[in-house]
Amino acid sequence: MPMRRAIVLFLASAGLAAAEPATFGSRVVPILEKNCTVCHGAEKQKAELRLDSHAAILIGAKSGEILKPGNAKASELMRRITLPEADDDVMPSDGKPHLRPEEIAVLEKWIAAGAPATAEFDAPAMVPAVIAPPAAPDYRLRLAQANELAAGLGLRLVPRSRVVTDGLVLRTASAPGRCDDAAIAKLAPVADLIVEAELARTKVTDAGLASIGTWQNLAQLDLARTAVTSTGVARLASLAKLESLNLSETKVDGAGVAAVRALPALKKVWAFGTAAEPVAP
Amino acid sequence: MIDDRHVPDFHHCSDHCGEQPSILDLPHIPLGLKQEWLELETRRHFLGRGAKALAWAGLASILGRTAPHLLADTGALIDRRPHFAPKAKRAIYLFMAGAPSQFETLDYKPKLAGMFDQDLPESVRGGQTLTGMTASQARLPIAPSFAKFAQHGKSGLWMSELFPNTAKLADDLCVIKSLYTEAINHEPAILSMTTGNMFPGKPSLGSWLAYGLGAINEELPTFVVMTSKIPVRTNVQALSNRLWSSGFLSPEYAAVALRAGNEPVLYLQDPKGVSRDVRRAMIDGVNDLNRQLFERVGDPEINTRISQYEMAFRMQTSVPDLTDFSDEPASTWDLYGPKAKEPGTYAYNCLMARRLAERGVRFTQIFLRTWDNHTNLPTNIKVMCEDSDRPTYGLITDLKRRGMLDDTLVIWGGEFGRTVYSQGTLKPDNYGRDHHPRCFSMWMCGAGTRPGVSYGQTDDFSYNIVKDPVHIRDLHATILHQFGIDHNKLTFKFQGLDQKLPGVLPSRVVPELLV
Numbered sequence: 001m002p003m004r005r006a007i008v009l010f011l012a013s014a015g016l017a018a019a020e021p022a023t024f025g026s027r028v029v030p031i032l033e034k035n036c037t038v039c040h041g042a043e044k045q046k047a048e049l050r051l052d053s054h055a056a057i058l059i060g061a062k063s064g065e066i067l068k069p070g071n072a073k074a075s076e077l078m079r080r081i082t083l084p085e086a087d088d089d090v091m092p093s094d095g096k097p098h099l100r101p102e103e104i105a106v107l108e109k110w111i112a113a114g115a116p117a118t119a120e121f122d123a124p125a126m127v128p129a130v131i132a133p134p135a136a137p138d139y140r141l142r143l144a145q146a147n148e149l150a151a152g153l154g155l156r157l158v159p160r161s162r163v164v165t166d167g168l169v170l171r172t173a174s175a176p177g178r179c180d181d182a183a184i185a186k187l188a189p190v191a192d193l194i195v196e197a198e199l200a201r202t203k204v205t206d207a208g209l210a211s212i213g214t215w216q217n218l219a220q221l222d223l224a225r226t227a228v229t230s231t232g233v234a235r236l237a238s239l240a241k242l243e244s245l246n247l248s249e250t251k252v253d254g255a256g257v258a259a260v261r262a263l264p265a266l267k268k269v270w271a272f273g274t275a276a277e278p279v280a281p
Numbered sequence: 282m283i284d285d286r287h288v289p290d291f292h293h294c295s296d297h298c299g300e301q302p303s304i305l306d307l308p309h310i311p312l313g314l315k316q317e318w319l320e321l322e323t324r325r326h327f328l329g330r331g332a333k334a335l336a337w338a339g340l341a342s343i344l345g346r347t348a349p350h351l352l353a354d355t356g357a358l359i360d361r362r363p364h365f366a367p368k369a370k371r372a373i374y375l376f377m378a379g380a381p382s383q384f385e386t387l388d389y390k391p392k393l394a395g396m397f398d399q400d401l402p403e404s405v406r407g408g409q410t411l412t413g414m415t416a417s418q419a420r421l422p423i424a425p426s427f428a429k430f431a432q433h434g435k436s437g438l439w440m441s442e443l444f445p446n447t448a449k450l451a452d453d454l455c456v457i458k459s460l461y462t463e464a465i466n467h468e469p470a471i472l473s474m475t476t477g478n479m480f481p482g483k484p485s486l487g488s489w490l491a492y493g494l495g496a497i498n499e500e501l502p503t504f505v506v507m508t509s510k511i512p513v514r515t516n517v518q519a520l521s522n523r524l525w526s527s528g529f530l531s532p533e534y535a536a537v538a539l540r541a542g543n544e545p546v547l548y549l550q551d552p553k554g555v556s557r558d559v560r561r562a563m564i565d566g567v568n569d570l571n572r573q574l575f576e577r578v579g580d581p582e583i584n585t586r587i588s589q590y591e592m593a594f595r596m597q598t599s600v601p602d603l604t605d606f607s608d609e610p611a612s613t614w615d616l617y618g619p620k621a622k623e624p625g626t627y628a629y630n631c632l633m634a635r636r637l638a639e640r641g642v643r644f645t646q647i648f649l650r651t652w653d654n655h656t657n658l659p660t661n662i663k664v665m666c667e668d669s670d671r672p673t674y675g676l677i678t679d680l681k682r683r684g685m686l687d688d689t690l691v692i693w694g695g696e697f698g699r700t701v702y703s704q705g706t707l708k709p710d711n712y713g714r715d716h717h718p719r720c721f722s723m724w725m726c727g728a729g730t731r732p733g734v735s736y737g738q739t740d741d742f743s744y745n746i747v748k749d750p751v752h753i754r755d756l757h758a759t760i761l762h763q764f765g766i767d768h769n770k771l772t773f774k775f776q777g778l779d780q781k782l783p784g785v786l787p788s789r790v791v792p793e794l795l796v
Contacts, residue, residue: 097364100767102792125792135366161363161765173498173641198497200639224683246684270684273610 022123136167154178167195181208206232230256363765368729379653380695387722393425421702436733443666446674459737470696484528487644497641500599502537541625617675628672686727694723754788
């Protein structure tokens with residue numbers, strides 16, 4: 001038996017992002033986009049308010065200004081987002097998630113600094129990675145369908161989080177033996193909701209990868225200990241959002257890794273216990 | 282004997298939907314407590330008593346309660362979605378019980394080298410009450426670390442020579458040198474660390490995760506605990522299942538403790554001659570009886586028992602595969618060391634933890650005891666480090682090469698720190714250290730923790746924190762955050778309070794520890 005190598009291939013650096021200066025664009029806009037612009041943006045303008053540009057924020061709402069640059073306490077925006085969750089006037093409204101304390105702190109600092117459009121301000125350190133762009137379409141309307149479909153196949157499709165555009169995770173750990181190529185093919189009607197597929201130890205083969213190769217929103221794919229080969233991996237070559245691929249302890253060789261290397265979003269491929277050669281970052 | 286002539290005639294208010302006086306009519310009981318009781322009662326009966334339970338749900342919502350609270354404890358009806366996208370799917374907590382000294386492991390204090398046997402300045406101690414073990418000592422003489430330190434990796438983290446293997450992971454570790462706790466003795470401190478509270482009865486971290494997120498693999502427990510063989514027969518502290526209890530949460534969220542040896546879960550194997558079908562029929566029969574009992578008395582523990590029978594039945598097939606190490610490649614033994622073949626050792630448990638993580642177990646907690654080095658610290662800590670360094674390194678390296686470190690959080694640490702001054706004998710190569718809650722060091726690794734970082738700073742005596750303190754509540758909040766959980770929103774109503782892991786005192790996620 002040839003010596004099995006332990007190889008981790010880093011195709012793109014997963015290192016720390018350089019600290020970006022805190023500005024309206026880098027720190028405030030993502031918070032507003034995550035929490036506010038669904039109702040106060042290009043599509044809807046509830047209370048005649050838009051929060052999708054610096055100019056629009058300064059114009060304010062039907063009822064008047066929402067900001068007093070330099071004075072966070074006197075700003076209507078701050079008052080509304082810091083009301084108790086049960087208050088009728090609290091924003092975001094209709095039971096949508098409240099802003100997180102760190103998000104509120106950033107807005108407060110920005111207003112206190114005079115609400116600058118481009119200048120830097122002194123923003124507090126923020127817990128990272130909570131604000132994410134949509135990963136998949138809103139799952140709410142199709143979650144029941146997805147659950148039913150998966151349950152019938154002995155699989156599970158679970159929401160990645162309460163954020164409805166975070167997509168679904170295909171979960172097989174309870175019975176990996178039940179997940180085969182046929183089951184994978186039957187998930188097609190909800191495939192656009194799947195952002196992560198936990199397929200380690202399943203019966204998926206190269207044939208199943210032809211189906212998975214069409215799951216356009218797939219970001220994480222774990223195929224460890226399956227029967228897939230490089231032929232199958234080549235069928236993933238159009239997954240534009242694929243970020244990580246685990247091929248450990250499969251029959252995949254260098255050709256399989258080469259077939260996906262150029263994928264635009266791919267950051268990591270693991271090929272522990274395979275014949276793949278290490279590739280420089 | 283109870284004389285039943287004096288037993289008062291209790292009426293079961295909630296069972297009767299208004300046919301009899303309601304609990305709300307009783308005097309002298311605060312309204313909030315009455316409402317909580319109603320909620321609990323509603324939860325108990327929700328599954329078994331559809332229409333009545335719905336009537337109660339309606340009543341409770343009139344009383345201002347929201348649906349998720351009512352639905353708690355009914356298993357499938359709990360909203361198990363993380364609050365936001367998680368970085369960690371699972372965690373492996375390497376609990377160094379007894380409290381390893383920070384001086385010989387992670388918190389390098391070079392200035393102490395020139396202070397051997399000098400008295401600890403009173404200004405540093407600041408009038409702190411000491412434990413009974415050193416309070417009566419005439420002097421508090423400084424004991425520099427016998428262990429040497431060197432910088433490792435691109436990060437230049439200072440690591441002790443006692444961890445030659447773990448030191449190779451310097452660029453992966455997120456070291457915290459400024460943890461602190463209130464408790465100065467083991468039991469309250471270890472309970473604070475495992476459950477967020479120094480009094481028994483609160484759910485442990487693993488139980489909160491099991492309750493909040495549910496299982497990845499329904500064939501195995503969500504929360505597993507393993508205790509390790511003791512490498513040194515002195516300074517042994519007791520461990521108890523209080524540390525992995527589910528407290529006021531349903532007992533199904535408590536850890537299953539895996540034993541060493543060929544029967545990791547007791548009584549799991551069927552006796553000779555009992556087939557799987559016979560076992561199934563027996564469990565169905567017992568479950569039927571239990572359901573009837575639940576109908577009558579409505580005790581939620583009965584439902585727990587039903588689910589535990591089912592879990593045991595499933596584990597009859599999932600556990601043998603889990604514990605059969607014959608499918609491990611030869612490189613496994615190079616990584617974890619030969620002791621990994623000996624059931625019950627820390628090394629064996631580390632390998633088992635990887636196998637559990639692979640199969641989707643959410644939270645695995647390995648306890649390794651005898652770090653409580655009041656005396657003979659240099660001799661004993663060397664044995665402890667030798668026993669644990671290679672397996673710890675092996676586990677992280679194994680997770681990393683298999684692509685699992687990105688979503689598996691590894692946590693290493695004890696329940697408090699140790700004193701800069703010696704307890705008892707002081708020689709350059711022999712001394713002891715007492716308990717010290719004001720500062721201690723831990724590390725985390727993987728699942729979006731910031732690699733190659735040392736956070737927080739203690740003074741020259743590692744006695745007081747001088748920069749970036751991290752309370753253990755903050756550590757808990759940060760761990761929950763990596764699982765996609767807002768630590769203030771994962772709650773369970775009990776005794777009139779929305780209980781949560783970090784408790785009611787302020788706690789925060791520490792962003793500097795995260796990528």
